[in-house]
Amino acid sequence: MQRKLAAILAADVVGYSALMERDEAGTFDRLQAGRKELFEPEIEKHHGRIFKLMGDGLLAEFGSVVDAVECAVSLQRGLTERNSNLPEDERVSVRIGINLGEVIVEGEDRYGEGVNVAARLEQLADPGGIWVSGKVAREVEKKLAFGFESMGDQLVKNMAEAVPAYRVVLDGSVPRKRLTALRSGRGRLRWIAALGGGVAALIIAAGAGFWFFKSATPADAGPPTVAVLPLSNMSGDQAFEYFADGATETLISDLARSPEIRVIARTSSDAYKGKAMDIRQIGRELNATYIVEGSIQKSGKTVRVVAQLVDARTGEHVWAEHYDKEGADPLALQDEVAATIMGTLAGEEGLIKRRQYAEVWGRDSSSLDEYSYYLRGHELLLHLNKEDTEKAIRIWLEGLEKFPTSSLLKVNLAFGYYQLVYGGWSADIERDYSRAAELVNNGLAESYVSPLAKTLGHLFLAFYNLEFAKDYEQALRESKITLELAPSDPFVISMMATVAIGAGQTDDAIALVTPIQDMKSGYVWASPQFVLGRAYFVKGDYARAAELLNEAPADAASSLPFLAASYAESGKDGQATATIAKALKEFPALSVALMRQLFPNRDDAVISRQDAAMRKAGLPEG
Known part of the structure; x- marks a missing residue:
């Protein structure tokens, strides 16, 4: 058996099946052209040398790891350039993983762990992204013009040990010293200490023969940790096992994208497949706060998924639901089921977050940690009144005295000052808005920024640039970053769609929110129905706007004025008058001028039409 050291590049097309289903011939031609014109020459x-071609990907071997990484960067930049000339639905996005290791040589083919790790890293990468192993990052960090961001130790399929993974950063925003600090044991300990609950240490279970995920801090300090146990196949059809496994993996992947929670890797939770054990014991072994478990049954074309959330500390069943889905495409069904469960459990309005609010108010003030201060203030902020907003600000100021480098508390304090402005309670609008922006920028510049703080920080900057700085292109850039950080959170999707409307990208906003339009929200401005209704109002489709706004929570300062204006433009004067009367009764300060301030738009013509419709509905000028 011949072995050799090689750099292996693995690449695959994101969403290949969906592209082929939509346009098989066109997709095939574009992929062939991309391979011949870009991949093979680069x-x-x-x-x-390409040693293996698959329908949606390839494996290539390089004698130099520098050449491999430079090639990956050239490929992604080349794809970006090619995509810029194509419609959205024809663009091809690729993920790339690179590893340096020994491979087994068998003719023209290559096998072994060196290849497997590259393939696993490629699966973890974001669309358009490049992930490399620690060996690659260490080898090339001083030889190339871009940086590497540590993504932590990754447990990957069929690997006994975790793989240190790094994301290639092309914009130079990640300092090289981070990689250097992580190399030494002392640097790693400092890094783990700084992260608190964010980075996990891997501890081998005695006699068990598999790795357990252990967080660096207790499960109740910081964001909760969730383990998803393998969904049981109750269909009686062993061939249906693949669907249960696929749905489990998709759910884990979706939940892992939420900055509000930590999710235990599937390689750890898979160890419990088919085992009847006390949930509390599983929770202790995985150091999990919550366990998601369930089953899948199939009858004809109908698939029933039963899911439940269990508090791993007490064994209490927090939530249970079943979903009946029909369809012939198992991948689409997996995605639909996972998205539904994800929307229920995670995100700003998820069941887990609501339970956390209740739990943190039951704790003594002297025992509050950084995350507890965040939760207490955040719940008050969502009450949307002056008194509770000022209370939230005081809580976060108190927390910053105890945790002065907390990016999470700085970003949320910024939202407190922003809400003083937005609610009309600020004594100095420019001062509070500027102070908020400074806090966010300081928070994002801290040595460690949690995923949650990063998401909220960029969400704030999107609105700051939209409403205050009037830099609409920067607002859209910040919105894109926010969506990449929390792509499955309905709250984030709705809020960033709001930014898109204000920045003149109404069709993009509709495309963002339409997939989640059936989800309900307790916050009017994050309600998919309100965001969609406003989008269609901006487009001049007043009948559709009224239909959607009727489904949104009735709110005097947002949905009701737009609903009344939609009625007025549709010739329903009586309904318009009644709706405005209801809005003014609840919120007497409501006016055309205030609505213009609350809902800005880069297009003056849109604002003029909005003003005219509000006046027509009977809203006072202000």
Whole structure:
């Protein structure tokens, strides 16, 4: 058996099945052209060789790891350029993983762990992204013009040990010293200490023969940790096992995208497949706060998924639900089921977050940690009144005295000052808005920024640039970053769709929110129905706007004025008058001028039409 050291590049097309289903012939032609015109020439130019082609991907071998990484960057930049000339639904996005290791040589093919790790890293990468192993990052960090961001130790399929993973950063925003600090044991300990509950240490279970995920801090300090146990196949059809496994993996992947929670890797939770054990014991072994478990049954074309959330500390069943889905496409069904469960459990309005609010108010003030201060203030902020907003600000100021480098508390304090402005309670609007922006920028510049703080920080900057700085392009850039950080959170999706409307991208807003339009929200401004209704109002489709706004929570300062204006523009004067009367009764300060301030738009013509419709409905000028 011949072995050799090689750099392996693995690449695959994101959403290949959906692209083929939509346009099989066109997709095939574009992929063939991309391989012939971009991939093969670039790989050859960087002294590499493709040794395996799949329908949606390839594996290539390089003698130099520098050549492999430079080639990957050239490929992603080349794809970006090619996509810029194509419609959205024809664009091809690729993920790339690179590893340096020994491979087994068998003719023209290559096998072994060196190949497997590259393939697993590629699966973890974001669309358009490049992930590399720690070996690759250490080898090339001083030889290339871009940086590497640590993504932590990753447990990947069929690997006994975790793989240190890094994301290639092309904009130079990640300092190289981070990689250097992580190399030494002392640097790693400092890093783990700074992260608190964010980074996990891996501890081998005696006699068990598999790795357990252990967080660096207790499960109740910081964001909760969730383990998803393998969904049981109750269909009686062993061939249906793949669907249960796929649905489990999709759910874990979706939940892992939420900055509000930590999710235990599937390689750890898979160890419990088919085992009847006390949930509390599983929780202790995995150091999990909550366990998601369930089953899948199939009858004809109908798939029933039963899911439940269990408090792993007490064994209490917090929530249970079943979903009946029909369809012939198992991948689509997996995605639909996972998205539904994800929307219920995670995110700003998820069941887990609501339970956390209740739990944190039951704790003594002297025992509050950084995350507890965040939760206490955040719940008050969502009450949307002056008194509770000022209380939230005081809580976060108190927390910052105890945790002065907390990016999470700085970002949330910024939202407190922002809400003083938005609610009309600020004594100095420019001062409070500027103070809020400074807090966010300081928070995002801290040595460690949690995923939650990063998401909220960029969400704030999107609105700051939309409403205050009037830099609409920057608002859209910040919105894109926010969606990449929390792509499955309905709250984030709705809020960033709001930014898109104000920045003149109404069709993009509709595309964002339409997939979640059936989800309900307790916050009017994050309600998918309100956001969609406002989008159609901006487009001049007043009948559709009224239909959607009728489904949104009735709120005097947002949905009711737009609903009344939609009625007025549709010739329903009586309904318009009644709706405005209801809004003014609840919120006497409501006016055309205030609505213009609350809902800005870069297009003056849109604002003029909005003003005219509000006046027509009977709203006073202000």
